[in-house]
Amino acid sequence: MPDNTPGQKTSDNEVAVSSQDPYRQLWGRWLLVAGVFGGLTGTGYLTLQWIWTSADAYRWLLTTVAILVVELYLLGKTLSVNRRKKGTELLSRLGTATRLTMLRGFLIAATAGFLTTGYPHGFMRWLPGAFYLLAAILDIFDGYVARRSDYMTVLGKTLDQKFDALGTLVAVVVAIRLEMLPVWYLLVGLAYYLFELARYIRLWSGKQVYELDTSMFRRIIAGYQMGFLAVALLPLFPVQSMHIAALVFFIPTMAIFTRDTGLMYGLINPNSTEDKRFAGSFQRISRKGLLPLLRLGTTVAIMYLLVSSAETFRQIPVYGSTIIILIAAVVLTGLTLLGIFGRLSSLLLAGAVGWGLPHLDPVLFPKFVLIALLVLTIFGTGSFSVWPKEEQLLYRGKDSPLGTA
Secondary structure, eight states: OOOOOTTOOOOTTSOOOOSSOHHHHHHHHHHHHHHHHHHHHHHHHHHHHHHSOHHHHHHHHHHHHHHHHHHHHHHHHHGGGOSSSTTSOOOSOOOHHHHHHHHHHHHHHHHHGGGSSOOOOGGGGGHHHHHHHHHHHHHHHHHHHHHHTTOOOHHHHHHHHHHHHHHHHHHHHHHHHTTSSOGGGHHHHHHHHHHHHHHHHHHHTTOOOOOOOOOHHHHHHHHHHHHHHHHHHSTTSOHHHHHHHHHHHHHHHHHHHHHHHHHHTTSOOTTSHHHHHHHHHHHHHIIIIIHHHHHHHHHHHHHHHHHHTHHHHTTSOOSSOHHHHHHHHHHHHHHHHHTBSHHHHHHHHHHHHHHHGGGOSSSHHHHHHHHHHHHHHHHOOOTTOSBOHHHHHHTOOTTSTTSOO
């Protein structure tokens, strides 16, 4: 343990030691974070007052401040666990990763500010999505920075989880308010809090709360959900397409929370022979049967869609030649069928179908194509894929920004 003198800098991979009480120093850091929040919020308010209306800027300010107060409360409440592990020495510094998490918290609060403003138009319509997208990007890198700097703390892990839940709720509510998501999608925003309520009830009744199993798929779905919410907040796709996509992202998210609740209550035992057999059978059926068949069916459907809607494509306002766009669609369809970067090609095709959905006829058929492409994006292209590189990226090691925290 290094013997640091007052004024000497301590790197992220060193334990902070000082003649002062570490807990008292942490509250000083808390005040600094509060000051930064105040400066950023004031700058945002003055900017919005200049480019928008004073009334809308004031309403944005009030809502943003309310969320920041909640976040500062969460930070203050967790200062006592600014330790590498429970029971170890209290650290006096927050660390770079936690500072990134707090910056993410400000962006979430800035997104929430649009809950009470007038409907944003023009350039302003892009701001909620831009704020949340930046927050999502920071969420990828704060854990990575913590691992690389060897400054992983209980506080950082706790705040990351709390801000993930708060950010999801804020993004869902704002997207519903902008009419980009259906009202029932609010269940996704409340899922974490309902899970915590179920956990509290379990503890209150004096019954055992079982630990959740480690699941990379859980993290992948959470990442997809965050990306989907960022897209939902941006004025990129028609409302009709977003509502269809909402169903695809809703089902696996709520299924995971339902399973986790069963695990917590001891109703599901992932180590039992029956559960392992069921999970293995489901994976085999999906990967070797359902997903390859879905690739084949989607390819046939897209080819039919391109031929039957050729006249419609000429009427859609696009940048560049219609022929080039059609060729790109054929190439992406071929990649999806072969399973070469299948997730990415399915995602790009889903974006194209979703963007052009109001122009396509018949209306019902393209909806099923959009759903199938999003399913392939989320779950992969399954067996018989020629080059499934996305699987290696999604499931790569902990030293990657996309690795587990």
